[in-house]
Amino acid sequence: MSLSPAEATRARIALQRFGLGPKPGVLERIGVDPAAALKAELDEPGVALIDDPELPTRKAAARLSQKSFEAAETIRLLELKARLKKHLRAEIGFVERLVVFWSNHFSMSINKDQTIRGTIGQLERDVIRKHVLGKFADMQRGVMQHPGMLRYLDNEESMGPKSEIGIAWGRGVNENLARELLELHTLGAGGGYSETDVTSMALLISGWSYVRGWEVGQDWADVPDGMSGQFYFRPKWHEPGPIAFMGKTYPAGGIEQGEQALLDISRNPATAQHIAFKLVRHFITDEPTPEMVDPVAAAFRDSDGDLKATTLALIALPAAWSAPFAKLRTPYELAVAQFRALGTLYVRDNMWAFTEPLRAMNNLPWERPAPDGYSDETYAWLDPDGMTIRLDTAMLAVDVFAEEFSGKPLNLGRALYGAALSRDTESALTWLTEKRIGLTVLFMSPEFQRR
Structure with a gap:
């Protein structure tokens, strides 16, 4: 049985506000209880970990990255490719969003030094992912004692x-x-x-x-x-x-x-408040209120910095399921969502179609020059040039994958959003029968651009 508009909207919240964006058919699968689907992902053993024999150990990454820039860059590309594969395979991608959040929280730039370039992916893989649902203190210590952060x-x-x-x-x-x-x-x-x-x-x-x-x-x-x-x-x-x-x-x-x-x-209460504010701002609204922040801070504080307990408090907030879709996706989130929407699990070796639009929009992973990390507030990405580049990005994704996409844009929109697809978008897709134009309109729609 199809989901009602209210049910479809809640499922969209789970997939888009907390996840990496819907893949065809997933909205219907989680629509009965999307909050339970988020919790189930958190409970999945090893959900954050990447097991890839091509990737170097901490010791190997650190040693090789000091030998040459070329070696460090090779490792970085392997790590980025593994990260994207993990993003695409996740059904919801809630934990993947948390990984990206915490990696950005402890932001570093690969452009400062080749040691950072060659080890930053390993730090994310072996420190951030290992502790993303564990203790904040363990994650923090692991970052502080990592050669990448020490050098940065x-x-x-x-x-x-x-x-x-x-x-x-x-x-x-x-x-x-x-x-x-x-x-x-x-x-x-x-x-x-x-x-x-x-x-x-x-x-x-x-x-x-x-x-x-x-x-x-x-x-x-x-x-x-x-x-x-x-x-x-x-x-x-x-x-x-x-x-x-x-x-x-x-x-x-x-x-x-x-x-x-x-x-x-x-364990300082100020840390609990700071972390809670950033989580609410990242996932829910650019203007967190005390009513949103305080319960999350309390969960962090009362659990001695347990990030799973803190995350559960975040999705238990009434605002998590009622706030409007006002936040604009970052360029990185948008690019990942486009790949997921088209149903691809294939990541090209050079990753050009993924990285070049992000370079144009100054949102490449691990390249924020300042240690404050990339902004997740809408104002940072909402300007005329940025919207033009978003259109270019949508068109590039369509050009790259259009030949592999055999369906109709209208059917894809319905498969992604069901009854949460707006009448305006559905009407536009009904009339736009040319595949490339229809997909571009879908990717530029409010449903796709905002979370």
């Missing part, structure tokens, strides 16, 4: 000014990683920390580094064999003595000082 925010040569090497070399701490940790990753701007706390956090993680390839085999470098590209705590670079941070004094020690501070930050 210049912590690999950060040393305490009173440390043995700091005194010998006349060097001090770099505050970049500490600052972005507090402002972007955890407490948020206005989260109760001071400039002194930024410096203290930098001291707590001084000596957190990784082994650069050129250090291996050098007696003076004092690094273990076989550790090229791996996280390495350098005790002679770490600030000695107790360190005061946000009202607490951390006794003199080594790596455990910084790790305990990270754990404490993850």
Whole structure:
């Protein structure tokens, strides 16, 4: 039996607001209880993981990426292709959306250094995906101790000014990683920390580094064999003595000082509020209210940062199922949705049809220059040039896959949205019998562009 308009709309919310976009026939399959379908995906064992023997281990990715730009770029393309395959195979793609959200939360740019270029996909695969439904503190620690993040925010040569090497070399701490940790990753701007706390956090993680390839085999470098590209705590670079941070004094020690501070930050109520606000803004509305944010923050706080519990609180919000489809899809979300709508599981080796439109719209994965990540607010993507490029993107996707698509655009629209397909779009598709034009109109429709 076909879904009613109200049922179809709720199913569309599950697929489009929380998922990667409908594939033909999925709306009808989940329409009886779309919220249960979202929960079922969260319960699926290993749902976020990618098992691909072509992809390098953490150790191999770090080692190879330091050898040459070409090696790092080869790894990046393999990782991006694996990511897209995972997007296309998911029925709803809720967990995949969460992976993209958290990867953007801990944003880095591959254009800074080839170490980042060759390891960023591995970080997403082995840290973000591993913990996306686990503990935030575990994800955060994994990111902070990854060579990509250490290099991106210049912590690999950060040393305490009173440390043995700091005194010998006349060097001090770099505050970049500490600052972005507090402002972007955890407490948020206005989260109760001071400039002194930024410096203290930098001291707590001084000596957190990784082994650069050129250090291996050098007696003076004092690094273990076989550790090229791996996280390495350098005790002679770490600030000695107790360190005061946000009202607490951390006794003199080594790596455990910084790790305990990270754990404490993850449990700070300001972190819960910051994470909850970002989740609501990403998935539901550009203007989150306290009534939306507070229950999600409470779930994060009460579960000790359990991200599955936090996610369940998000989809339990009344606004999750009642807010209008006001958010504009990012270019990345739009490109993935087009691939899914056309039913393709095939990803071309060079991925040109996927990456070039995103390059034109400045939304390529892992290439945001600033550490704040790509915006998910509508204003960032709603301008005349952006809409023109969206049209070009829709036409490019149609050109690439039109020969493989044998149906009618009207039938595809109905298969994707059922009774949630608007009368205006259905009427337009009824009259537009030319396949390429009809598909382009479908992809530019409000149903497809907004979530």
